[in-house]
Amino acid sequence: MSKNMNLTLKVWRQKNADTKGKFVTYQAGHVSPDMSFLEMLDVVNEDLTKKGDDPIHFDHDCREGICGACSLHINGRPHGPKHGITTCQLHMRSFNDNDTVVIEPWRAEAFPVIRDLAVDRGAFDRIQAAGGFVSVNTGGVPDANAIAIPKVIADEAFNSATCIGCGACVAACKNASAMLFVSAKVSQLALLPQGQPERYHRVQAMVAQMDAEGFGSCTNTGACEAECPKEISITNIARMNRDYFTAKLIKQEEA
Amino acid sequence: MKLDAKIPEGPLAEKWSKHKFNLKLVNPANKRKYTVIVVGTGLAGASAAASLAALGYNVKAFCYQDSPRRAHSIAAQGGINAAKNYQNDGDSVHRLFYDTIKGGDYRAREGNVYRLAEVSVNIIDQCVAQGVPFAREYGGLLDNRSFGGSQVSRTFYARGQTGQQLLLGAYSALNRQINLGKVQMFTRHEMMDVVKIEGEAKGIVTRDLITGEIETHAAHAVLLCTGGYGNVFYLSTNAMGCNVTAAWKAHKRGAFFANPCFTQIHPTCIPVSGDHQSKLTLMSESLRNDGRVWAPKTVELAQKLRSGEIKVTDLKEEDRDYFLERKYPAFGNLVPRDVASRNAKEMVDEGRGVGASGIAVYLDFAEAIGRLGEDAVRARYGNLFDMYQQITDENPYKQPMRIYPAVHYTMGGLWVDYNLQTTVKGLYCLGEANFSDHGANRLGASALMQGLADGYFVIPYTLGDYLATIGPKAVDVKHPSFEEAKKNVVDRVNQLLSLKGTKTVNEYHRELGHIMWEYCGMARTEAGLTKAKGMIRELREDFWKNALVSGSNNEFNQSLENAGRVADFLELGELMIDDALDRKESCGGHFRLESQTEEGEALRDDENYAYAAAWEYKGDDQDEVLHKEELVFENVKLSQRSYK
Ligand SMILES: Cc1cc2nc3c(=O)[nH]c(=O)nc-3n(C[C@H](O)[C@H](O)[C@H](O)COP(=O)(O)OP(=O)(O)OC[C@H]3O[C@@H](n4cnc5c(N)ncnc54)[C@H](O)[C@@H]3O)c2cc1C
Numbered sequence: 099m100s101k102n103m104n105l106t107l108k109v110w111r112q113k114n115a116d117t118k119g120k121f122v123t124y125q126a127g128h129v130s131p132d133m134s135f136l137e138m139l140d141v142v143n144e145d146l147t148k149k150g151d152d153p154i155h156f157d158h159d160c161r162e163g164i165c166g167a168c169s170l171h172i173n174g175r176p177h178g179p180k181h182g183i184t185t186c187q188l189h190m191r192s193f194n195d196n197d198t199v200v201i202e203p204w205r206a207e208a209f210p211v212i213r214d215l216a217v218d219r220g221a222f223d224r225i226q227a228a229g230g231f232v233s234v235n236t237g238g239v240p241d242a243n244a245i246a247i248p249k250v251i252a253d254e255a256f257n258s259a260t261c262i263g264c265g266a267c268v269a270a271c272k273n274a275s276a277m278l279f280v281s282a283k284v285s286q287l288a289l290l291p292q293g294q295p296e297r298y299h300r301v302q303a304m305v306a307q308m309d310a311e312g313f314g315s316c317t318n319t320g321a322c323e324a325e326c327p328k329e330i331s332i333t334n335i336a337r338m339n340r341d342y343f344t345a346k347l348i349k350q351e352e353a
Numbered sequence: 354m355k356l357d358a359k360i361p362e363g364p365l366a367e368k369w370s371k372h373k374f375n376l377k378l379v380n381p382a383n384k385r386k387y388t389v390i391v392v393g394t395g396l397a398g399a400s401a402a403a404s405l406a407a408l409g410y411n412v413k414a415f416c417y418q419d420s421p422r423r424a425h426s427i428a429a430q431g432g433i434n435a436a437k438n439y440q441n442d443g444d445s446v447h448r449l450f451y452d453t454i455k456g457g458d459y460r461a462r463e464g465n466v467y468r469l470a471e472v473s474v475n476i477i478d479q480c481v482a483q484g485v486p487f488a489r490e491y492g493g494l495l496d497n498r499s500f501g502g503s504q505v506s507r508t509f510y511a512r513g514q515t516g517q518q519l520l521l522g523a524y525s526a527l528n529r530q531i532n533l534g535k536v537q538m539f540t541r542h543e544m545m546d547v548v549k550i551e552g553e554a555k556g557i558v559t560r561d562l563i564t565g566e567i568e569t570h571a572a573h574a575v576l577l578c579t580g581g582y583g584n585v586f587y588l589s590t591n592a593m594g595c596n597v598t599a600a601w602k603a604h605k606r607g608a609f610f611a612n613p614c615f616t617q618i619h620p621t622c623i624p625v626s627g628d629h630q631s632k633l634t635l636m637s638e639s640l641r642n643d644g645r646v647w648a649p650k651t652v653e654l655a656q657k658l659r660s661g662e663i664k665v666t667d668l669k670e671e672d673r674d675y676f677l678e679r680k681y682p683a684f685g686n687l688v689p690r691d692v693a694s695r696n697a698k699e700m701v702d703e704g705r706g707v708g709a710s711g712i713a714v715y716l717d718f719a720e721a722i723g724r725l726g727e728d729a730v731r732a733r734y735g736n737l738f739d740m741y742q743q744i745t746d747e748n749p750y751k752q753p754m755r756i757y758p759a760v761h762y763t764m765g766g767l768w769v770d771y772n773l774q775t776t777v778k779g780l781y782c783l784g785e786a787n788f789s790d791h792g793a794n795r796l797g798a799s800a801l802m803q804g805l806a807d808g809y810f811v812i813p814y815t816l817g818d819y820l821a822t823i824g825p826k827a828v829d830v831k832h833p834s835f836e837e838a839k840k841n842v843v844d845r846v847n848q849l850l851s852l853k854g855t856k857t858v859n860e861y862h863r864e865l866g867h868i869m870w871e872y873c874g875m876a877r878t879e880a881g882l883t884k885a886k887g888m889i890r891e892l893r894e895d896f897w898k899n900a901l902v903s904g905s906n907n908e909f910n911q912s913l914e915n916a917g918r919v920a921d922f923l924e925l926g927e928l929m930i931d932d933a934l935d936r937k938e939s940c941g942g943h944f945r946l947e948s949q950t951e952e953g954e955a956l957r958d959d960e961n962y963a964y965a966a967a968w969e970y971k972g973d974d975q976d977e978v979l980h981k982e983e984l985v986f987e988n989v990k991l992s993q994r995s996y997k
C-alpha cells in the first residue's frame with residue numbers, strides 16, 4: 099500500500115450568490131490513497147471547523163456515483179481526472195504526493211453559485227418538467243408485457259436513461275450548452291413506443307425551456323461526451339436535432 | 354390509547370377490494386379544494402404526489418436535495434419484485450405474500466403483506482407505461498431474475514440501477530404534475546416539525562436550506578415519505594443526508610414509532626477501509642446468484658492471508674469453506690440477508706476473516722466465469738464490478754471480492770394502520786419511513802415494491818376516505834399552532850447554533866455509530882444493550898455541551914443541517930436500544946444471543962412476542978411507553994424459518 103500524501107488545495111470560496119468569490123489555499127496532510135475525494139474534503143472541513151472557520155460547502159449525497167449531486171470541477175475537469183466516474187467515486191490514489199489540486203464549482207450562467215462549490219441546477223428540473231414524461235395517470239395502463247420492445251431498442255433507450263443529471267456536460271462545454279442532458283431524455287422517450295404520441299411536442303417543449311434557462315448553443319465540440327460520467331453519447335444530440343426539425347416541419351404543415 | 358390497525362374483515366384475498374369499496378370518496382369537483390403536503394419525493398413520495406395530483410388534489414411536495422431525482426431511492430441496484438408469474442415458474446400473489454411474511458420472520462401483518470403482493474403487479478404495468486426501461490429478453494418481453502431468498506424469478510430489474518430508473522419514472526410523473534400546476538415543488542427544504550390543530554395534522558414547518566428561512570405550510574393532510582434511518586449507525590449504505598428528523602419530530606408530536614430496533618444488515622457490502630470512511634457501498638445482492646461466498650477453512654490460513662504470506666488465488670479448493678452452501682444446502686448462497694450476514698460475522702468472530710483488517714469474507718466469481726465466460730458475467734454485473742474496482746483497486750474478475758455486512762435498511766418506522774395513517778389523524782407515513790410490511794427482515798427487491806405500492810396504489814384510496822370525512826374547509830397558517838411550532842423550530846436552531854464546543858458533530862455521529870453497531874448491530878445481549886443505553890445518554894448530554902456547530906441560520910449551512918440530524922439520531926438511538934431490550938426473542942435481523950436454536954439460528958418466541966412494538970413519546974426526560982399491537986395469523990402457520 100502506498101503511503102499518505104500531502105496536497106495543496108486551491109478551493110473556490112464564495113459566501114453566497116451575491117458576493118464575489120475567490121480561491122483560498124489549504125493544505126491537506128496525511129491523505130490516504132484509499133480515501134475518496136470527498137472524504138479528503140471531509141477531513142479538511144473537520145479541521146476548518148475546529149479552527150472556527152466555515153467548512154467548504156459542496157453538494158453530495160449518495161457517494162456512489164448515482165444521485166448526480168456531487169459536482170466539482172477538479173484541475174480544470176468536471177468530476178476530475180478520471181473518465182466515466184463522478185467526483186464521489188474518485189479516489190485519492192489518482193493523485194500524487196505534493197500535487198496542487200484546484201477545486202471549482204460548475205461554471206455556467208444557468209447554474210448560479212449558492213455557496214462555495216454548490217450551484218443551483220434547478221434549470222435542469224424545469225427542463226424535465228416542460229416535457230420529460232409520458233402523459234399517463236396512475237392506473238388504467240395496459241399489462242407490462244402487452245407491448246414487446248426489441249432488446250436492441252430497449253438497450254439503446256436504457257443507455258440514454260442512465261443520465262444522472264449532474265450537469266458536468268454543461269460545465270465541460272465552452273458554451274455551457276445543456277444539449278447532452280436534454281437529448282438524453284428526449285432520446286430515451288423517442289426510442290420507446292410509449293414515448294411516440296408526444297414525441298414531437300416533447301422535444302419542442304424541452305428545447306424551448308432549455309433556451310429560456312440561458313444555456314448556450316451546441317457547436318459540436320464533444321467536450322460534454324468526453325466528461326460525462328455516464329458516457330452518454332452525442333448521438334443523442336443528433337437524434338434530438340432530427341426530431342426537433344421534424345417537429346418544426348410538422349408544425350408548419352399543421353399551420 | 355388502543356391501537357387499531359383497521360385491518361378489514363373477511364378472507365385475506367378479499368380484504369383490499371372490500372376495503373376500497375367501503376372507503377368514502379371525495380367528489381371529483383371537490384378535490385381541487387384540498388391541499389396535501391408530501392414530505393419526501395423518493396419512490397414513495399414522488400409516486401404519491403403524482404398520483405394524488407392526477408386525481409385533482411393540490412400537492413405541496415418537499416425534499417432536502419436540490420432535485421427530487423436525487424432521493425436515495427436512486428441508489429437501489431438489484432430490482433423490484435412483482436407476482437406477475439411471467440416466467441411460469443409457479444409464482445402467484447399468494448406465494449409472494451407467503452415468502453414476504455416468512456422472510457419477515459412472522460412479524461408483519463397478514464393483511465398488509467397480502468395487499469402489497471396484490472398490487473405488485475400493477476406497479477410494473479405503471480412503470481412500463483411511463484417508459485421505465487426494464488431489462489428485456491430477445492423476444493422483446495420483460496426479463497426476470499431470482500433475488501435473495503426467493504426460489505422463483507419474480508424480480509424485474511434495470512441493469513444494476515433499478516432504483517434510478519424507477520425513480521426517474523416517478524420523477525417524470527411528478528414533473529408532469531408540476532408542469533400542470535398541480536404540484537408545487539420545494540427543493541432544498543427540510544421539514545422540521547409537524548403542526549397539529551385539535552389533534553389532527555394540518556401542516557408542517559420547514560427550513561429553506563439556502564436562505565435559512567423558517568416557513569409554515571398548511572394542508573388538509575400531511576404525508577411523510579422521508580425514507581429510512583440507517584444513518585443512526587453512522588456508516589451505512591444510505592446516502593449522507595438520510596435522516597430520521599421528519600419521522601422523529603412527528604413521533605414527538607404523537608405518532609408512535611414501531612419496531613425501531615428492526616434494522617437490516619446487508620451481507621454484501623465493501624468492507625471498511627479506514628477511519629476516514631464516510632459511507633459504505635453495497636454490492637447488489639444479485640451477485641449472490643452467481644457468486645459463491647467463502648472463508649478460508651482454518652484460522653491459520655486466514656492469518657497467512659491477512660499478513661500477505663499467501664495470496665487468495667493460492668488457496669486450493671479444499672482449503673475453502675463455502676459456508677452458506679455447506680450449512681444451507683437448499684438455499685445455498687441465496688439465504689435471506691439476516692442469515693447470510695450472521696454467518697459472515699461468525700466467520701470473522703472465529704478468526705477466519707480476510708483482508709488487511711480481517712473483517713471480511715470472500716464473494717467469488719471464478720466458477721461463474723468458468724461456466725458462463727467473462728463476457729456474460731460482465732454483461733450481468735459489469736457496473737458493479739467496476740464500482741468495486743474503483744473503490745478497492747482490486748480486479749474482481751481475477752480475484753474474489755471481499756465483502757462484509759453493513760447497515761442497509763430499517764424495517765422499523767412510524768406505526769401506521771392499514772390506511773397508512775399514523776396515530777396522529779391526518780398524518781400518514783409511506784415507504785421506508787413506516788414500519789408496515791417487512792416485519793423483522795426485508796427480502797431483497799421488496800422495498801421498491803412497497804414504496805411504490807404505498808404511493809401509487811394505496812394512499813390515493815385511503816387518503817380520500819379521511820379527506821371526505823373532514824371536508825374541504827381551508828386551513829389557516831395564522832392559527833396559533835403554526836406560530837407555536839415555528840417558535841419551537843427557531844428555538845431549536847438557535848440552540849444548535851449556540852453550540853461552540855470543541856468536538857465536531859461528525860465526531861459525535863461516529864461515536865454514536867460505534868455504540869449502535871457494537872451493541873445493537875448483528876448480535877445483541879441484555880448486558881450490552883443496557884450498557885449502550887447509558888453510553889448514548891452520556892453522549893447526548895455531552896453533545897449539548899461540547900458540540901461545535903459553525904455558521905449562522907440565514908445562510909446555506911451544511912454544518913447546521915448535519916447537527917440537527919445527528920441530534921435527532923442521538924435520541925432515536927436510545928429508543929432503538931429500549932426496543933431491542935424489550936424484545937427478548939430473536940427474530941429476523943434482531944438477534945438476541947440469549948435466544949437461539951441449537952444450530953445457532955434465530956429463535957422466535959411467538960407466545961410472548963408476536964406483536965408490533967409501538968412506542969409513545971412522553972416528554973424529553975421520560976421513558977417512552979410501549980403499546981403492543983398483537984399480530985394475528987390466520988393464513989400462515991408460524992414455523993421456525995428454515996433455509997436448510
Ligand atoms: C444502496 C441501496 C440499494 C438498495 N437496493 C434495493 C433494491 O435493489 N431493491 C429494493 O427493493 N430496495 C432496495 N433498497 C431499499 C430502497 O431503495 C429504499 O428502501 C427505498 O428506495 C426508500 O424509498 P423512500 O421513498 O421511502 O425513501 P427515499 O428514497 O430515501 O426518499 C426520502 C425522501 O425524503 C426526503 N426527506 C428526508 N428527510 C426529509 C426532511 N426532514 N425534510 C424534507 N425532506 C426529507 C428526501 O429528500 C427524499 O426525497 C436499497 C437501498 C440502498 C441504500
Ligand code: SF4
Pocket residue numbers: 260261262263264265266267268278279282325326327328329330
Ligand atoms: S449527460 Fe452526462 S454529464 Fe450531462 S447531466 Fe447527464 S450524466 Fe451528467
Ligand code: FES
Pocket residue numbers: 157158159160161162163164165166167168184185186187
Ligand atoms: S454524491 Fe451521488 S453521484 Fe456523487
